[in-house]
Amino acid sequence: MSKLAILGGKKAVKSAAGDMFKWPVTNKAMEDAVIKVLREGNMSGSDITKEFENKYAEWHGVKYGLGMNNGTASLHSAFYGLGLGCGDELIAPAVTYWATALPALSLGCRVVFADILPDTLSIDPADIEKKITPRTKAIVVVHYLGMPADMDAIMKIARKHKLKVIEDVSHAHGALYKGKMVGTIGDAAGFSLMSGKSFAIGEGGIMLTNDKKVYERAIMFGLYERHGDVTDKELQKGAGLPWGGYKYRMHQMSAAVGLEQLKKYPKEMAEIDKSMNYFWDLLEGVPGLKALRPAKKSGSTMGGWYAAHGLYVPEELGGLSVARFAEAVKAEGGICGAGCNKALHTHPLFTTLDVYGHGRPTNCANMPKSVKGKQAKLPVSEGIQARTYSIPWFKHFRKDVIEQHAEAYRKAAENYKELLKDDKGSASSGSWGLFARR
Numbered sequence: 001m002s003k004l005a006i007l008g009g010k011k012a013v014k015s016a017a018g019d020m021f022k023w024p025v026t027n028k029a030m031e032d033a034v035i036k037v038l039r040e041g042n043m044s045g046s047d048i049t050k051e052f053e054n055k056y057a058e059w060h061g062v063k064y065g066l067g068m069n070n071g072t073a074s075l076h077s078a079f080y081g082l083g084l085g086c087g088d089e090l091i092a093p094a095v096t097y098w099a100t101a102l103p104a105l106s107l108g109c110r111v112v113f114a115d116i117l118p119d120t121l122s123i124d125p126a127d128i129e130k131k132i133t134p135r136t137k138a139i140v141v142v143h144y145l146g147m148p149a150d151m152d153a154i155m156k157i158a159r160k161h162k163l164k165v166i167e168d169v170s171h172a173h174g175a176l177y178k179g180k181m182v183g184t185i186g187d188a189a190g191f192s193l194m195s196g197k198s199f200a201i202g203e204g205g206i207m208l209t210n211d212k213k214v215y216e217r218a219i220m221f222g223l224y225e226r227h228g229d230v231t232d233k234e235l236q237k238g239a240g241l242p243w244g245g246y247k248y249r250m251h252q253m254s255a256a257v258g259l260e261q262l263k264k265y266p267k268e269m270a271e272i273d274k275s276m277n278y279f280w281d282l283l284e285g286v287p288g289l290k291a292l293r294p295a296k297k298s299g300s301t302m303g304g305w306y307a308a309h310g311l312y313v314p315e316e317l318g319g320l321s322v323a324r325f326a327e328a329v330k331a332e333g334g335i336c337g338a339g340c341n342k343a344l345h346t347h348p349l350f351t352t353l354d355v356y357g358h359g360r361p362t363n364c365a366n367m368p369k370s371v372k373g374k375q376a377k378l379p380v381s382e383g384i385q386a387r388t389y390s391i392p393w394f395k396h397f398r399k400d401v402i403e404q405h406a407e408a409y410r411k412a413a414e415n416y417k418e419l420l421k422d423d424k425g426s427a428s429s430g431s432w433g434l435f436a437r438r
C-alpha cells in the first residue's frame with residue numbers, strides 16, 4: 001500500500017487538470033448569439049426567450065415552457081401556478097438548496113419537511129404520507145445531486161391524496177427516471193439554469209407544465225409584459241400588473257445562450273455520464289465508499305451529474321470522519337468536499353422567525369392557532385452530512401486522469417487506519433448554500 005500524501009507520500013493525482021473541470025463550456029456560436037442580442041438592443045425583449053422556451057419544452061415533450069430570470073423564480077411561479085396560497089401546506093425534502101421550498105413562504109404557505117432516503121438522498125415517500133394533513137396541497141420533489149427521486153411512489157401518494165407535485169430539476173437536467181425525462185412526471189417543474197448548473201446559460205430558470213392554467217397563472221404572477229398572451233378570461237381581468245409584484249423576465253442573452261446550449265448538451269451530457277460512471281466503476285467494492293447513481297439497467301440516469309456526491313459509510317472505515325477522509329483525498333491532489341446541504345427544517349426561518357411581522361413565526365402565520373412553528377425531527381436529514389462528500393465533476397472522458405482521481409479515493413479509504421490516528425472526529429455540518437464547483 002503506498003504511503004498517503006497527507007503523511008508525506010507521493011500524490012495519486014499527477015496530471016494537470018487542464019480543462020477537465022472548466023465550466024461552463026462555451027463556443028463561438030454562443031458568443032455570436034450573445035453579441036447579436038447586444039447589438040440589436042434586444043436584451044429585454046421576449047422573442048428569443050419564447051423560442052428558447054418552445055425548444056426546451058419540445059426537448060422534454062411538454063406543452064408549455066416559461067423562461068425566467070432564475071430557478072428560484074421558476075419554482076415560485078410553479079407554486080403560484082398550481083394554486084398554492086394562504087393556509088396551504090407544501091411538503092418538501094429537508095435536504096436541498098433553500099429555493100426548493102422557501103418561495104412558498106411568501107405565498108402564505110407553511111413548509112412541512114419530510115425526511116430523505118439514505119441511499120438516494122431524495123424525499124422518502126413513506127415519510128411524505130406521515131406529513132400529510134387536511135391542509136396539504138402539494139409536494140415538491142428534488143432530483144437531488146442528479147439522482148432521480150422515486151417518482152412512482154411519490155405520484156401514487158399524490159394521486160391518492162389529490163395533491164399536486166412540483167419537480168425541482170435544478171440538479172438533473174436531461175436525467176431519466178425509468179426512461180422518462182425528469183421534470184415531465186409531476187404537474188409542473190422548475191429548473192435553475194445558472195452558470196454552475198449542468199445546463200448552463202447564465203442567470204436563468206425555466207418552468208415546464210402541460211397545464212395551460214398553470215402556465216397562464218405563472219405569466220400573471222411575474223411576467224406582466226406577457227399578459228397579452230393569456231387566454232383565460234378570468235385571468236385577463238387582472239392584466240397589466242404582475243400579481244406577485246415580481247418581475248421575473250429572462251434576460252435574452254441567457255435565452256440566446258440557451259438555444260445554443262440545447263444543440264450541444266446531449267453530447268456533453270453523454271461524455272460526462274461516461275466519465276462519471278467510469279470513476280464509480282473504478283471504486284466499486286472499496287470499503288466506505290458507495291456511488292450515488294441509479295442502478296444499471298434501471299432506465300434511470302443522472303443527466304449532467306451536477307454537484308455529484310458519493311455516500312460514505314464510516315462504519316466500514318473504523319468510524320473515520322468524512323472530514324478527515326476528504327482532507328486525505330485533497331492531499332492526494334484529488335477533489336472531495338465533506339457533507340452536503342444542511343437540513344432546512346433546523347433553520348429558524350422554518351420554525352421561529354417572523355419575517356413579515358405577523359406576530360407569529362412566518363411558517364405558520366396563516367395556519368390555525370393550533371399549528372405551531374415546530375418541525376418534526378428527521379433523523380436521516382440531520383445526519384446525512386456526515387455520510388456524504390462531493391466528488392470531482394469530470395467533463396471529459398480522459399481515462400488516465402479519472403483513474404488518478406479514483407486512486408486518490410481508494411488510497412484514502414484503504415489507509416483509513418493511518419488516518420484514524422489524527423482524526424479529530426469533526427464531521428462536516430454541511431452548507432446552506434451552493435457547493436464549490438469543479
Ligand SMILES: Cc1ncc(COP(=O)(O)O)c(C=O)c1O
Pocket residue numbers: 070071072073096097099100142168170171191192193194204205434
Ligand atoms: C435544488 C435547487 N433548486 C433551486 C435552485 C435555485 O436556482 P437559482 O439559483 O437559479 O435561483 C437551486 C440553485 O442552486 C438549486 O440547487
